[in-house]
Amino acid sequence: MERDVLHTPRLELSAPRDRDAASIHAACQDAELQRLTTVPSPYLPGDAEKFIALSDRWWDEGSEATWAIRLDDRLVGMIGLARLGGGAPEIGYWMAREARGQGVVGEAAEAVVDWAFAAERPAIARIEWRAVVGNVASARTARRLGFRYEGLLRQAASNSFGRADLWVAGLLRDDERSPQPWPLPLG
Template sequence: MLPVVLHTARLELSIPTASDAQAIYDACQDPAIAHFTTVPAPYLREYADEFVTQTAARWDELSHATWAIRLDGALAGMIGLHDLRETGSAELGFWVSAPARGRGIAREASEAVIEWGFSTEELELVRLEWRAAVGNIASARTARALGFRFEGTLRSVLRNGHGERGDGWIASLLATDDRTPQEWPIAL
């Protein structure tokens, strides 16, 4: 499947290209990204180049669908559906650059990706999972607002960019679920 370009009211979601590598590198210098994601720390410039190349290959094999989030033409983050392995499920993951945070970008981009994922017959998705390190309140608020149902805390399940293991929250959204914001049993 060719990479798909998605549009929202403010955003364009498109495959990251070599011209994005410097902006990806710059964004990944933010300690919060390494703390709350698997982005390696320290993040070297060559990692951005490798990421762009890997993203294209993963689109070709349809194992991951990853988009650069662009706001007014500038890179504002990354979003993707990961582990598309003929299981009918995938994991939604995203990060937003520090200057773009607090503007609803993750939610807006996620809505487009979720709609695409559930409507693409080639994927046959039934379930999306969201996972985040315990304490990643911004990500949890986004998932809750998207209608994800909180399923629990998994002990020592995630490894961050520093290689440290930690507990993670997990939530899911089924294709048949309504997408209204949900109440979660954790304090957000």
């Protein structure tokens, strides 16, 4: 699959490159990021190198599209769509601590949703979002993008910290992409 580069007014989204390994490793030292995502804990330099190699393979296979989020030529996060080959792909993202609270992940996620639902990808009819219960920042982003809250998946997440419940939401190709009410206390 072509490694598409996406642009927004502030961001470039492009496939992670070997030279990104140090930035990925540094961002993934954040304990909150490790707790709320599937990145390993501890996150070692070799983990970043393996992730970049996996990302290349996923692009080649067409199974996952993964982009580094770049703000002013700095890698500030990652975003991707997993399981592109069948069913509903799942959007996932993380932000480096210093880039949080600036609307960067929402801007990147909007570009990725637009990419997924573009006319040249008619097979993608739905995108799923999942997050560890309590990941309010991720939930706020999904809600702003128009994702509809669909429920709780008990003990569906597994990472270095064990099992956790997940919130799940979905967005259909034809859904209105405006903030949706969710039955969660997201503030």
